[in-house]
Amino acid sequence: MRHSKPCRTLNLRSILLCLTLSSLALGCAGTKPAWELPPPPVHANAIVAEGALIKRTLPNGLRVMLLADHSRPMVSMGLAVRRGAAIEPVEKAGVGALCTEVMQRGAGDRDALAMADAADALGASVGVNINFDSVRISTSGLARDGDTLLEFVRDMARKPRFDEAEIEKARSEQLAGLSSSLDNPKTLLGWQLERTLYGEHRYGAPVSGLPGTVAAITPDDVRDFHSLIFQPNNAVFYASGDFDSDALIAKLESAFGDWHPGPVPQSVAAPPAQVPVERKIVVLDRPEMSQVQIAVAHEGLRRIDPRRIPASLLNNVLGGSGFSSRLMVQLRSNAGLTYSVRSGFALRRRAGRFGVTTFTRAKQMRPAIELLLSEIEAIRGPRPPDALELRNAKAFSVGHFALGLETSQSVMASLVNLDVYGLPEDSLDSYRARIGAVTQPEVAALAKDLLHPDRAAIVVVGPAEALLPELAPFGPVEVVEW
Incomplete structure (x- = not known):
């Protein structure tokens, strides 16, 4: 009968223990607010043990x-x-x-x-x-x-x-x-x-x-x-x-071994660098709907873009981290306009989109879009992520990172993803350090470079007749059907 030795391939337990001890230490560090405390040391253990x-x-x-x-x-x-x-x-x-x-x-x-x-x-x-x-x-x-x-x-x-x-x-x-x-x-x-x-x-x-x-x-x-x-x-x-x-x-x-190599097909041609170049507003007409689906979007990043780490933290603050994100607090908690709103980058071999999606009642569409656009404008201008928001965004990213590597199967899936995109082999091991190295000025500058609410496409699915007057202040509207 075979007796398996404890798996030493993964160091997840030590990763989670380090994160837990760091949190406890912060909780006992005195009366200073969390954002004034130094960040916890980055855990240096490799995700995969040497030679595994x-x-x-x-x-x-x-x-x-x-x-x-x-x-x-x-x-x-x-x-x-x-x-x-x-x-x-x-x-x-x-x-x-x-x-x-x-x-x-x-x-x-x-x-x-x-x-x-x-x-x-x-x-x-x-x-x-x-x-x-x-x-x-x-x-x-x-x-x-x-x-x-x-x-x-x-x-x-x-x-x-x-x-x-x-x-x-x-x-x-x-x-x-x-x-x-x-x-x-x-x-x-x-x-x-x-x-x-x-x-x-x-x-x-x-x-x-x-x-x-x-x-x-x-x-x-x-x-x-x-x-x-x-x-x-x-x-x-x-x-x-x-x-x-x-x-x-x-x-x-x-x-x-006898599978013969062949020509590798070229990757897809890059889409235009800016999409859209100027604002587009499209209503997909569904007369029977009382609720409307809303998206605001424009070009985003490639999967291999070196700015993807600070961009992910920016997105966490804006709308990617659930109930604590700005968009969720403003549109759901404060204004009561929706149950859910989320932002994100579609990272592909060529630049995918950055977008925000939500839903609301048809009568509340205009204030929802106005508030959504104003929050994007604010984070790229007068209200960039503050120290506490950035700290929370980093904790959110590191926590999800650890949870995504709980098994050898999930670790291998991440390694295959790196291989598919030709990313560095040490990307998993260096992830936490790269997250920790991102600064407030870096995220603030990136928000100005990446977010363009002034020319973003606005797409709405709902009753066109009722929505057209409410969308007119944002620009010319095209109505389409499927």
Whole structure:
């Protein structure tokens, strides 16, 4: 019988202990307000213990990352490629989503039913996910079933069946899902916002595509998309859990060693540097609605932008940290205009958007937008984040960071994310230090550079006839329908 040693891969317990002791020390530090106290020392332990992460590159260019963790008899493994929905032709938007769905419906010697039965028999999880920048095959299950999980990964990456009957079935389901989304005001808001900002750029439609683009996809389009992005020199295999690293590497050489490299597709062209150049106001008409969905947005940052750390702290103060954020305090607690308001940066390989979303009754739309815009203007001008706000924003970020690294599987997911975007390998270890180094003047200057309420797009989903007079003071209004 095997006796597992306590996992020494992660140092989460010591991270959380340090944060707890720091908080207790601050609470006992006398009568000075918290913002006058020096920050706690940055905990220096590595997220992954030295030598625990095994990295290799096979001769065909396939990168390998392994993180053994013998604390539980479980294993997770998968394969990620560095391209996603962003490289699709705009007129075939959604082909990647269709491709990744059908990859799960038959690969290698297993058709759709056999694949589902095999996964169910093991109690395993098997899936493929796509976003604008990557596609990720993922599996998880008991360690004793690791060889079968590896077969799933290999076959979906190299030998998907793409049976035409399964393609048509998946397309029908995708179209049905898109059709039902037309009845979801929040989803419509997101779709219209991206169209308003990006137009015919691929970012202008959702990853899942739109009804017209999905209907235009052929079976060959699905196969071609897979062949285009699934190249070993464009991929990373990853695994975490209870396995022997040397033995797994030998199995990977057998499973992927004869996979020939190919040309890596170019990344999507950059969208315009400023979107919109001047204010756009769009109402997506839904006459039956008494509540309206609201978005205010413009261009944001790339995932690799060096300003992303101070930008995340700025966003925490403005609207990204829940009930303590300025927008939530002003629009919900003080004005009673909404139950929820949130801001955020969509970080992609190319610059995504910065946006604020909320909802309110139609009669309260105008004061909600006015207050929202005034808060954005204030944080970039007369009321930049103060010492206490910045301190709280840092604590919020560090706390979420630690909670997001509770298991070897979640650590590996973060490491794969770094690999997909080509970010430095030490980004996890240096994160807390980089958060701690951000200063008030830096955040204040960044707010002026990144936030542009004067030309932001305003998109509203609601009854156009009632909303047009209320929106007129903000500028010319366009009414659209879906």
